[in-house]
Amino acid sequence: MIKVQNLSKSFGPKVAVNGVSFTVERGEVLGFLGPNGAGKSTTMRMVTGFIPPSAGTVRIGEFDIIEQPIPAKRLIGYLPENAPAYTDMTVYGFLNFTAELRGLRGDGKTKAIHRVVEMCFLESVLYQSVETLSKGYRHRTCFAQSIIHDPDVLVLDEPTDGLDPNQKHEVRGLIRRMGVRKAIVFSTHILEEVEAACTRAIIIDRGQIVANGTPAELKQRSEVAGAVTLRVGGVNASALGQKISQLSGARKTTVLKDEQSCVTARIYPQPNCRNGELARGIYETAAREGWKIEELHTEEGRLDEVFRSITMSDTAPEEGK
């Protein structure tokens, strides 16, 4: 549904987005990750046709966003950064306005408004002025606007920014449910969000894509991925290290905590070690030696660590407006 090729944008001499390509099909939820100023918002603004790209193409469905902006924009629902809304209107007035711009009239319009009001829990503030709304409500009002015409493509710029944990949970659930029938791109810098809602994630840094894969694949790139964390009693640290190093799957052992009664250690696997093999080996060793296992688990890898290792390159320059 979304096909982005070699998208670039420069503001004067500053390159904000540099050769970004990706596709999103129906049924996919793509998480757009990156530090502040990496070019996430700029990319989304180009995808939705708000700013023209310096180079590259964006196709929404079968329409090019530059050549045929109107039919392309019809397919898109867009939640811009900071969820702007007309402060001098009521929530109902605002939704009514956006529904009319989406070409909805009469009965269809009324139904559409009721549907999104229900989905985004806006009943209680429906006739309140947008100006008086709390940030969470305002955010949901703008979110409601983006799905009022039940679009095939949904572009959400930081959809959970400024929401409380319950609302965040709600919005993620909504994204996941809608992702079954739509093509969704959303940007965030909250990593748990990617694991909670995405089928695929892209990490962008300084305007370029630096990683692209499912959340699980990305986590595999973590240093601790596949390592086994062990907490045992009845053995001291050096004896533990010695026994473990005899295991074929173990590459390295680091002691995380050495207390009187028990030792916590992390054992890293050999690169060719199969999943679960190392943990099984450690368990068997412990059983043979009579160690008292208190905890034993294989690390999945952590996304934040991957994110940091990929994007750690000083501070990226400020995002252009």
Place this chain on the structure above:
Amino acid sequence: MNTSFGNIKAVAKRELIGYFSSPVAYVFLVIFLLLSGFFTFMVGGAPFFKFGQASLVTFFIWQPWMFLFLVPAVGMRLWSEERRLGTMELLLTMPITSWQAIVGKFLASWLFLALALFLTFPLVMTVNYLGSPDNGVIFCSYIGCLFMAGGYLAISCMTSAITRNQVVSFILSVVICLFLILAGFPPITEFLSRLTSKPWIVDGVAALSVITHFEGFQKGVLDSRDVIFFLSLIGFSLFTTGVILRGHRAG
């Protein structure tokens, strides 16, 4: 064509709701009417009652100057507010063209100014009660006022696209409108004709003036040249608005 009309209507409706849900509209209407009354009846060498004629000349003569400050006050928020709130991003990613948005917003404000002019109808009733004025001239002058308001408004629309600061937008459009008034103001034209012997320069500058073109309407003459002047002023300013908005987006 049908959908583009629908889009313009939707944008215009929203804009009008925006005016009337804030104090701006009411403050404007009250001040406009008070000032109109004040200038018509109290100010000048021969105000309404001393003028000795059943006409509204004493009302219309002030309109270019009142509009100079009041129209930019109406127009200054048109685009600067959109940019400040970030709703411009919302509006321009909707399936509408930017000219539909520009025209919709412009028409809404113009309609609002037309309402303000309409609310001066007690003046027309008064003058008809006191004597028998030439109502054709009055009607024609109202049309002229409307065109002039449209011209000023289109300029305010353009300056509000330049900046997200409403004050800057207001001052810029007052300055431009002031130039358009002064270009045909007798002291200025006389000054210019003393500077240069070529009459086409004087005429050329004076031709840019709203005063020159407004005078025709005030005499009750609906000259196509005057209409074309105001329409092309509106057209040019709105077109420039579009160019400025596109420039902002392109970065």
